[in-house]
Amino acid sequence: MKNKLISILLxxxxxxxxxxxxQAQQTQPSIEQQIKQKEAELERLxxxxxxxxxxRELQDEIRRLESGENVQPDSSQPxxxxxxxxxxxxxxxxxxxxxxxxxxxxxxxxNPTSLDARPLAATSFVTSAPAAGATDLPAFxxxxxxxxxxxxxxxxxxxAGPFRASVIExxxxxxxxxxxxxxxxxxxxxxxxxxxxxxxLRQDFFPLMITLLAREGRAQYVIDAENESVxxxxxxxASSSGSTSLVTKxxxxxxxxxxxxxxxxxxSSNGSTITFRGNxxxxxxxxxxxxxxxxxxxxxxxxxxxxxxxxxxxxxxxxGDQPGTFTGNKQQISxxxxxxxxxxxxxxxxxxxxxxxxxxxxxVSEQLVKQVYVSLTTLADPSTNTWNDPALQKWYVIIDxxxxxxxxxxVEAILQExxxxxxxxxxxxxxxxxxxFDEHFKAWLDGRxxxxxxxxxxxIVSFEYINDRPLNEASLxxxxxxxxxxxxxxxxxxxxxxxxxxxxxxxxxxxxxxRDFQFATQLDMPFGELGLGLGKPVLSFAGRYExxxxxxxxxxxxxxxxxxxxxxxxxxxxxxxKNSGVRIPFSFSFANRTELLREKEVRGNFGFTFDLDTxxxxxxxx
Amino acid sequence: MHVxxxxxxxxxxxxxxxxxxxxxxxxGKPLLVSFTRNGTETGSLSPEQSSDSFKFNLDKSERxxxxxxxxxxxTGSDDHYNIFITGEGGDTSRFAVVQDFNxxxxxxxxxxxIT
Numbered sequence: 001m002k003n004k005l006i007s008i009l010l011x012x013x014x015x016x017x018x019x020x021x022x023q024a025q026q027t028q029p030s031i032e033q034q035i036k037q038k039e040a041e042l043e044r045l046x047x048x049x050x051x052x053x054x055x056r057e058l059q060d061e062i063r064r065l066e067s068g069e070n071v072q073p074d075s076s077q078p079x080x081x082x083x084x085x086x087x088x089x090x091x092x093x094x095x096x097x098x099x100x101x102x103x104x105x106x107x108x109x110x111n112p113t114s115l116d117a118r119p120l121a122a123t124s125f126v127t128s129a130p131a132a133g134a135t136d137l138p139a140f141x142x143x144x145x146x147x148x149x150x151x152x153x154x155x156x157x158x159x160a161g162p163f164r165a166s167v168i169e170x171x172x173x174x175x176x177x178x179x180x181x182x183x184x185x186x187x188x189x190x191x192x193x194x195x196x197x198x199x200x201l202r203q204d205f206f207p208l209m210i211t212l213l214a215r216e217g218r219a220q221y222v223i224d225a226e227n228e229s230v231x232x233x234x235x236x237x238a239s240s241s242g243s244t245s246l247v248t249k250x251x252x253x254x255x256x257x258x259x260x261x262x263x264x265x266x267x268s269s270n271g272s273t274i275t276f277r278g279n280x281x282x283x284x285x286x287x288x289x290x291x292x293x294x295x296x297x298x299x300x301x302x303x304x305x306x307x308x309x310x311x312x313x314x315x316x317x318x319x320g321d322q323p324g325t326f327t328g329n330k331q332q333i334s335x336x337x338x339x340x341x342x343x344x345x346x347x348x349x350x351x352x353x354x355x356x357x358x359x360x361x362x363x364v365s366e367q368l369v370k371q372v373y374v375s376l377t378t379l380a381d382p383s384t385n386t387w388n389d390p391a392l393q394k395w396y397v398i399i400d401x402x403x404x405x406x407x408x409x410x411v412e413a414i415l416q417e418x419x420x421x422x423x424x425x426x427x428x429x430x431x432x433x434x435x436x437f438d439e440h441f442k443a444w445l446d447g448r449x450x451x452x453x454x455x456x457x458x459x460i461v462s463f464e465y466i467n468d469r470p471l472n473e474a475s476l477x478x479x480x481x482x483x484x485x486x487x488x489x490x491x492x493x494x495x496x497x498x499x500x501x502x503x504x505x506x507x508x509x510x511x512x513x514x515r516d517f518q519f520a521t522q523l524d525m526p527f528g529e530l531g532l533g534l535g536k537p538v539l540s541f542a543g544r545y546e547x548x549x550x551x552x553x554x555x556x557x558x559x560x561x562x563x564x565x566x567x568x569x570x571x572x573x574x575x576x577x578k579n580s581g582v583r584i585p586f587s588f589s590f591a592n593r594t595e596l597l598r599e600k601e602v603r604g605n606f607g608f609t610f611d612l613d614t615x616x617x618x619x620x621x622x
Numbered sequence: 623m624h625v626x627x628x629x630x631x632x633x634x635x636x637x638x639x640x641x642x643x644x645x646x647x648x649x650g651k652p653l654l655v656s657f658t659r660n661g662t663e664t665g666s667l668s669p670e671q672s673s674d675s676f677k678f679n680l681d682k683s684e685r686x687x688x689x690x691x692x693x694x695x696x697t698g699s700d701d702h703y704n705i706f707i708t709g710e711g712g713d714t715s716r717f718a719v720v721q722d723f724n725x726x727x728x729x730x731x732x733x734x735x736i737t
Contacts, residue, residue: 143723150724154699163724170723177722189718190704192628202631206729304650348697349652354670357652360695361666365656369693372729373661376691383632383687383733448695448726 138223140416141165143173155277158346160452167222167445168214171207176415178203180408198404199396201382209375209437212392215422216431219438221445224578272318273334274326281306310339319471337466345458348451352458356451364440364447371440375433389430391423457486467503473553475503476515496520508558511550518546535576542570552595567592623709623734630717634735635709637682641734643690644706646673654695654727655703660685682736690732696721707732 141149146165153163163170182200185193201208213219281303313336317324320331345352380387385400387393399418406414426434464480480498487493500515522542529536545567552562572587587605594601623635635641645667647653653671658664659678667674680688694703700721707715719728 146723151699154724159696159698159724165723167726170725173723174725174728188702189720190630190716191718194628200629200631201731202629202733203730205731307650349650349669353652357654357669361654361656361669365654365693365695366658366664366666369656369658369691369729370661370664372693373658373689373691373731376731377661377689382689382731383735444693444695445726448697452697 138166140169140172140420143176143412146170146173158452158456159348160449160456164225166225168210169225171210172416172419173412175204175207176412179403179411179415183408183411195407196404198400199385201376201380201385201387205376205380205382206372209372209434210441211419211422212426212430212434213438213441215419215424216426216434219442221442272324273314273316275312275314277310277312279307279310281309308341308344312337316471333469334471335466335468337464339462339464341460341462343459343461346455346460348455353451353455356454360447360451364444368440368444371437375437379430379433389427391425391427392430395421395423453486453490457492459483459485474506477501477503490526492524494522494524506550508550511558514549516546516548518544520544530575533578535578537573537575540570540572540574542572544568548595561598562595564598565592566595623707623712623715625713625715626735630707630715631730631732633707633715633732634687634737635680635712637680637736639680639709640677641680642675642677642708644673644675644708645692646704646706648672648702648704649698649700651696651698651701653703654697655692656695657690657692659690660688680734680736686736688734688736690734691729692719692731693727693729694719695727696725699724705730 140146146169149164150170153161153165165173179197179199181189181191182197183193183195185191199208210222214222284303284306314334315326315328315332316334317326317332319334320327320329326332348357376382379389379392387396395418399415402414402418403411460483462482462484464478464482466478466480467475468478469475478498478500480496483495485493497517497519499517501513502515505511505513520543522540525539527537527539545565547565548563550563551558551560553559568589568591570587570589572585574583574585576583585605587603589601589603589605591601593599623633623639623641626632626634643657645653645655650672652669653667653674654669655674656664656666657676662684663678665676667676692705694701698721702721703719705715705717705719715732717730719730721728
């Protein structure tokens, strides 16, 4: 027994020794590898030395310039600092983003020679001025609000916009989402979960430059919401259920909620009515994203056709067996609709826009990508995930550290807070690069917008079917043809022709299935910015002719002598107040009669509309 | 070519190795991609196709690491670009640039250390 015990102990000890030896072998590189590593390190140090020399030269030039000496430009030196030679030595290094071996972001000195560069770099940047016009960033709205607004704006206006969420808000949320997905993983983006993921200049440099532009205060177009959108109905956050007191329960709302959560449907509330909008292709994509459909092809002819369709259905939660509770059953359906684009020349991939896109790519797009490269290599080192500007690097280390230690759901709050604290005491080189980036970024945005505006003006003809089920009234089917055409700078002309029918033949003698037909047209004329804090006003002219084929009904009863023609005209001017969420509409309407009264009616209206999300985000009352 | 630290944008390859970059747009939008390699070679992919590719050879004397910066322009909502990078053997780098929050475009940079 004793011998057995000794044998077991000996075997265990041998195994442990073997294990340690194997581990030591694994961690100890061969002589050849060590030589290679040392040579690589030597090469790197030489490169750093070159950069230090360059920093000294630039410092001397700056000093001479500050003291009023006329410095003759050295023809051997490029006007824009060459990325490979002019980078100051970096003394603080954040961990490589995805490196599991280096999870800490505590600044560390990576090599002895970089210590020499530290005072040089510091002196170099002391001479730089704070960014002129540096500004506090506006309060960011939550990314759920930004998503709901931008989705709704896209649905209404397409990619050309305008968008009520600003460029900076959308890029901040893009970064939030990107980092979240790095932490949680996302197979559709080839991302494996890495809970310690942080910032990565390889993929975050672009939005960070846009943030710095906004913070620096000269690129107002990045901060401003494109709030001249007046034909958009002001609505509460579509994804928020806080705007309604209704309780959501039951299996149907759960399915709808799933589709909403996965981007297949858009939900909005108005009073007790809850509306869901979507299209079959989007719904299929959302479901396919969860693995319920295999072989879903985004680019198949069937999918392309389905992308031209849209549907919506509204529930009135005040109806049914449980008034005030959204059950999503048939009794609560107040209307549903189907939309099909019959003729649509607004496909950005259509052959008619090919030359426009080619010119865009060979022009402003290639110029911007070159600028991104120059800015990146001048201001940062993507390999080590560090900025050269000490103020930026200090700020970046704080953000990166906070993000690495954050849970996915904490990323938004951290990022929004830290981005608002982006430094404004930037080095002269950084400010100069921001100017260059600004110029090319704006040109690229404008170039893209020009093509999208052209696409948005192309003719489109759609068919829409609406089944309206008013409470205690006869249900109706409305068939609507919609034609839209843009022309001139931004003029938009819309034409509707509609026929409304009773779903069941009315019992009233002499009344047939056709209730009415109508034609309507509207011309929208946007103007330039007014200044004085006012946005871009839009003037609209609209007219509608309706022929009532039978007397109108009210609460199920026929209103006598209401059959006949109705003409309505309206002139409307809407003036938005920039970045406030407030819009002031002035309108003048006239009608020969209403549906229920055979009397002329003239109305002048003046009012305010509020986008509460914008106001709350700005003033943060809660 | 190898992918490092689980980061599809952190690559390494041998001096002279041929690298192939393939980009596909998966949502039926035009392929609007511009790129620059080390700031010396700049170009764009063909917007007429849903997928296109380009090749280059790693050159230590030009720049090490090689930097490949790409700019993606979005024209719709939820636009989705997949990028695949392969060398002569080794790993395949897979990355996706997706349009979130209707941003107009996005940019990424690959770093390729030359061994």
